Amino acid sequence: MKNKKPNITELVLRDGQQSLIATRMKTSDMVPVLSKLDKVGYSSIEAWGGATYDCCLRFLNENPWDRLKIFKKHFKNTKLQMLLRGKNLVGYKKFDDSIISLFIKNASNNGIQIYRIFDALNDVNNIKSSINFVNREGHNSQGTMCYTTSPVHNEKYWLNKAKEIESLGAKSLAIKDMAGLLRPNVCYELVKKLKKNLKIPLYLHTHSTTGLSDATNLKAYEAGVDNIDTSISSFSNLYAHTATESFISMIYDNDENPYDMNLLTEISDHFHNVRQNYTEYEGSMRGVDINMLINQVPGGMLSILEKQLADLDRKDKLKALIDEIPNIRKDVGYVPLVTPSSQILGAQALMNVLDEKRYKTLTKEFVDLVNGKYGEIPGKICPKLLKKVEKNTESTEENAKISIKSFKDEFKKFCLDNKINDYSKSETDLLNYILFKNEAKDYYLAKSSNKSDDVISLQEGFGLYHIID
Secondary structure (H helix, E strand, O other), X not given: OOOOOOEEEEOHHHHHHHHHHOOOOOHHHHHHHHHHHHHXXXXXXXXXXXXXXHHHHHOOOOOHHHHHHHHHXXXXXXXXXXXXXXXXXXXXXXXXXHHXXXXXXXXXXXXXXXXXXXXXXXXXXXXXXXXXXXXXXXXXXXXXXXXXXXXXXXXXXXXXXXXXXXXXXXXXXXXXXXXXXXXXXXXXXXXXXXXXHOOOOEEEEEOXXXXXXXXXXXXXXXXXXXEEEEEOHHHOOOOOOOEHHHHHHHHOOOOOOOXXXXXXXXXXXXXXXHHHHHHHHXXXXXXXXXXXXXXXXXXXXXXXXXXXXXXXXXXXXXXHHHHHHHHHHHHEOOOOOOOOHHHHHHHHHHXXXXXXXXXXXXXXXXXXXXXXXXXXXOOOEOHHHHHHHHOOOOOOOOHHHOOHHHHHHHHHHHHHHOOOOOHHHOXXXXXXXXXXXXXXHHHHHHHHHOXXXXXXXXXXXXXXXXXXX
């Protein structure tokens, strides 16, 4: 008996370009091929969320909601999918449930039908409200497990976590292997047991960084996974994912293949040409990063830290930095390295190395992480670190305590003070302001003055801008 063929989600518009060209692809480079993508027969197109939202405002001088409206217009046959960071939405801090509800309502109105909802610490309390709001809108609430390896992340942990997510009312479950750590045979056994124990569909998302993704995806197919994520060949492999055409060729014989390979070639050719316009944003990776299996430091995260050391004329500290990140991860209970935990640990590692003394200087975000402000830590925190943190009680601003009305009044005042249109009247414009205040200010000032080349403000907060999700 042949295995049931999994559905395929195409990633090029979101994670494919996020992984390879730092999410810099302009909407205008996507539009010419959208109708072709809609004809392929994908189960969904991951097109929004993750870092695409703030990069539109921060670097591209685009409104992310306008991009989504364009997608909704072109995708008539294919479901639109987004990545949502639970209580962080598409930002880096927790937001009140009223804001989460407002965001999901507007995302649904503008075409998103599948919401991949994750929490960096795999704390289900941080994804519960998002799942409920997506269910209220009648869409696919996809609870997500951020895969990692450690002494506390064993098979039993993942099986229990999956049941927790299903019990929240999630309509599907995703294994999100952002660092390419899921080994093929481990994946086979995990998928087999998850399929036996769950009633909801199972999705797999893994990256090519360690060279395992092709084999891991194939073993997941053999184990009965329901959906596999791939990216069109011209935006595949390296930090990204298994190539769409390659995976199709693995699971279908030529005479039974339902996908038009000529159409996929046309799509790949389009993105091949587009990619040439963004070479300055390409990472340094040229092959497989096997060190990821050892130190679990995502390559993209490391490249940003390497640049920061170069800017500080401290490139000699690179090895110490690489060694420090897994040590900090152990100290804070083996948290997965994914947004925002990856940025928090990376920034703290940089401080430790530059100070030449561990935890001499503590970032506010790191203190909040240790104190449980970001969620429940999976393992035990180092006792010495806990004592150190107790002396640093100052916390970052908690957006979860700020009401929508307060944000709206503040945004309205900004518009009036700068004599521009009152953008606070629009819910989507207001959400831009709530999620990324400084970037939104720059965007709307530039929009009102028709200055399309205005420089967008730099990242606030962690002092480390790289997205691992």
